[in-house]
Amino acid sequence: MRHGPGAKLALGLTMTLIALAACSQPPSTPSGEETDLPAQTGDAVAATSNEEQIRRGRYIVRIGSCHDCHTPWIFDEELGMPRPDMTRMLSGHPEGGPDPEGTIGPHDIALIGPTFTSFLLPFGTVYSLNLTPDVDTGIGTWTEEMFLDIFRTGRHLGGNGRGVLPPMPWLWIRNLTDDDLRAVYAYLNSIPPIRNAVPSPKVPEEVIWQLRDSFDRYAAQMPQEEWAAKKAE
Numbered sequence: 243m244r245h246g247p248g249a250k251l252a253l254g255l256t257m258t259l260i261a262l263a264a265c266s267q268p269p270s271t272p273s274g275e276e277t278d279l280p281a282q283t284g285d286a287v288a289a290t291s292n293e294e295q296i297r298r299g300r301y302i303v304r305i306g307s308c309h310d311c312h313t314p315w316i317f318d319e320e321l322g323m324p325r326p327d328m329t330r331m332l333s334g335h336p337e338g339g340p341d342p343e344g345t346i347g348p349h350d351i352a353l354i355g356p357t358f359t360s361f362l363l364p365f366g367t368v369y370s371l372n373l374t375p376d377v378d379t380g381i382g383t384w385t386e387e388m389f390l391d392i393f394r395t396g397r398h399l400g401g402n403g404r405g406v407l408p409p410m411p412w413l414w415i416r417n418l419t420d421d422d423l424r425a426v427y428a429y430l431n432s433i434p435p436i437r438n439a440v441p442s443p444k445v446p447e448e449v450i451w452q453l454r455d456s457f458d459r460y461a462a463q464m465p466q467e468e469w470a471a472k473k474a475e
């Protein structure tokens with residue numbers, strides 16, 4: 243049977259409707275990431291608002307490209323390309339995993355390891371941290387206040403020590419509102435904990451402190467949203 247233009251149109255419309263219907267469903271992923279929302283228990287209103295916060299956090303994490311650096315990549319033979327391995331979602335540089343190989347060329351800014359979680363920069367090697375709620379190796383013991391302070395001060399764990407090192411884009415992420423940062427924190431605490439001890443950065447001690455000064459000066463020149471600037475004072 244030959245299909246006339248009408249049939250084509252109908253088919254096109256059906257496909258559009260199917261696509262729309264698919265969009266209105268929560269996307270299903272092979273990673274099981276959708277199962278990370280808590281079941282509603284106890285106070286239904288509080289549970290709903292917590293769930294909404296977690297959803298917002300997940301949305302920010304997805305569009306904020308956190309997976310690109312904090313979820314280790316694998317080479318997918320079937321696709322013929324590398325991609326984040328969602329079974330190790332947001333668990334950072336794999337313990338004992340490979341560093342970038344070779345040396346940085348005179349014009350290169352960085353070498354990136356095969357899991358996209360280790361970065362050799364001209365001053366040393368930096369590893370993406372474990373953002374899952376594991377209490378020993380992840381953010382399980384971090385308070386919400388510490389989490390916000392990281393982005394408001396640019397200091398490791400929000401303390402008074404070293405600065406947060408590149409390529410962690412905290413200077414952009416710090417433009418999130420406090421509520422958005424809280425949502426990211428809530429979401430990260432809702433995902434499956436993965437035990438994975440990430441190595442400390444291999445950067446000489448004196449360089450770490452020089453970098454902190456340089457970053458403070460650079461941060462002062464970087465555009466910052468009003469609300470975030472106020473909190474930093």
Ligand code: HEC
Nearest residue numbers: 306307308311368369370371392398399400406407409410
């Ligand atoms: C380009 C790569 C990259 C991207 C994108 C990225 N990170 Fe990171 N992140 C890193 C690296 C590398 C470190 C370790 C930095 C260090 O050791 O100082 C890090 C560290 C962190 C830390 C700990 C900071 C500290 O030392 O106290 C937090 C929290 C964090 N990232 C959250 C996020 C979130 C949330 C997102 C997405 C909105 C994100 N990162 C996106 C690379 C990245």
